[in-house]
Amino acid sequence: MVVSGARPTGRQHLGNYHGALKNWVRLQGDYRCFFFVADWHALTTDYARHEPIADNSVEMVLDWLAVGLDPDRSTIFQQSAVPEHAELALLLGMLTPVPWLERNPTYKEQREQLTDRDLSTFGFLGYPVLQAADILMYKAEVVPVGIDQAPHIEFTREIARRFNGLYRPVFPEPATLLTETPKIIGTDGRKMSKSYGNAIYLTDQPAEIHGRLARMVTDPRRVRRHDPGDPNDCPAYLSFHRLYCTAEELRYQEEGCRTAGIGCLECKEITIKHVQAELEPIRERRARLGPEDARAVLEAGNARARAVAAETMADVRAAMGLV
DSSP states (O other): OEEEEEOOOSSOBHHHIIIIIHHHHHHTTTSOEEEEEOHHHHHHHHTTOOTTHHHHHHHHHHHHHHHTOOTTTEEEEEGGGOTHHHHHHHHHHTTOOHHHHHTOHHHHHHHHHOTTSOOOSHHHHTHHHHHHHHHHTTTOSEEEEOGGGHHHHHHHHHHHHHHHHHSOOOOOOOEEEEOSSOOOBOTTSSBOOGGGTOOOBTTOOHHHHHHHHHTOOOOTTOOSTTOOOOGGGOHHIIIIIHHHSOHHHHHHHHHHHHHTOSOHHHHHHHHHHHHHHHHHHHHHHHHTOOHHHHHHHHHHHHHHHHHHHHHHHHHHHHHTTOO
16 A cells, blocks of 8 residues: 655646656556645645645646546545544544654754744644654555655654554554655756746646756856866756766766867757657646546545545544544
8 A cells, every 4th residue: 555645736847746746656556556635734834825725736636647647546535535634633643742743854944944934833743643644544555755754754653653552553654665766956956846936847838848947057167158067066967967868868968068068058958858758748638637637536536535544543443442
């Protein structure tokens, strides 16, 4: 069993695709998979800006379908449509020590970075418990995540051990499955993010993709065409070229960069053609889908998720003497 989810941020970009979605598509051939729209999690930091959540949820699911998530092989559902998640989070919260929550690295980091909102809330402090409930509800064996999310899976394993020790064994301890793709760099050299305005979206038109990648930052030493550079100091090389280009193309780019034999735009054009080729079929599938398709998939997935959640909660209530 595999469980994973994402906050509904709207259109998906290449960072989402290589960091999660591409892996999800592969996993659905080998596991029983549950992928969910984490709309309650969106409220932990954006409780005062809730208006976009509904539309963003639909847009995100449409992108999921376009990249190849198959509702016949995976259960795609909405977190808030399965109220058992909230019940399990409440019960797990009864046995979760507060220091476990306070040591969460994301809690500290986001309180420092998101200074434009008040994060001194119970929901934000306790969101790792909700995340653990999301995973344990489906008795997941594997959770695919990026390296920055690995501490959350270990936290979930701790809660599972504590519950099983206090009551009786109900939950397996899920394993962390790290994505094979490193962090995707955006066009400005920072991590690709919608909030930074540096993303390449799966539904971008070819001209938009070309324009954004053509302007992507490169080695700062290459101010002029004849200035040599070092590929290891080039964000475009470290992220996109290594991800998309063949070994022969990489050798050509490396040599051309170090000797100033090629310009940065010529170097990028090699990569851009691969990005365009990968996104073209995704964009075509996305164009054939509409909001009603996403809603139908969620309706069916919500029903399947609720059926599994009901069985798990029966086990939990029995173990805790709540029958």
